[in-house]
Amino acid sequence: MSKDQPTSGSRLGRRNDPERREKIIQACLQVIAEVGVTGTSHRKVAAQAGVPLGAMTYYFDGMQDLLHSAFSELATRVSDDFERLMDTATDKQSACEKVYERILQASSGYDDELVLSHELYTLATREPAFRTITSEWMRRSRVSLERHFDPLTARLLDATIEGVTIHRALDAQPRDPEEIRAAIARVTGVPSFSS
CATH class of the missing domain: 1.10.357.10 (Tetracycline Repressor, domain 2)
Known part of the structure; x- marks a missing residue:
């Protein structure tokens, strides 16, 4: 598979880092447990995961996608x-x-x-x-x-x-x-x- 072809779990064919994606999912669950779904934001999850804010849209198509993946x-x-x-x-x-x-x-x-x-x-x-x-x-x-x-x-x-x-x-x-x-x-x- 070429680097330009989309892979499962990645957007726009970018190279996928499953460990970072999983780290974000676990961070999202931690944030939800602390502040609930309504208090969860990309910024809070990125901070909990220790990843750049841009990583959120790199791995997930918005908050709904992240919440669906986490749950x-x-x-x-x-x-x-x-x-x-x-x-x-x-x-x-x-x-x-x-x-x-x-x-x-x-x-x-x-x-x-x-x-x-x-x-x-x-x-x-x-x-x-x-x-x-x-x-x-x-x-x-x-x-x-x-x-x-x-x-x-x-x-x-x-x-x-x-x-x-x-x-x-x-x-x-x-x-x-x-x-x-x-x-x-x-x-x-x-x-x-x-x-």
Whole structure:
């Protein structure tokens, strides 16, 4: 391929530096976690990434492209992690345990995933172009769950994961982890999972 031919991830056929592009994407996620989508700008992301401001338009066709790339990266990472987690389950009982672990981790607030997820949900609610990301994220979650549960149970369990995670994270009062077990047991019909 000649230097003049466009390559994936580059604009106008310019040479692509995947490490710099990835650095900008990670910086964008950090900025969104700190100030939200509405507070995110090319200037802030460039400063966080330690790259010249001109690099932003070199790698991305505007803010929408950058946000779409950043949130796609987030969704892929979280989906990959969930897939690996569910792959370690050997039966319905252990799959329920893995879902329990996931909800505890996701609602802990120890990393930026919860904030970033909510920023994506809000953006996808307003901007249909971002629903491709959330739709694919939900589809991958259901596929991981369908390794252990029928499709309807997988869909309901996926919604339970999201809902319980949000409630636990946003409730001002501490929540009993046994509520998670009870919710999973009711959705999946695995009574021995509930203590």
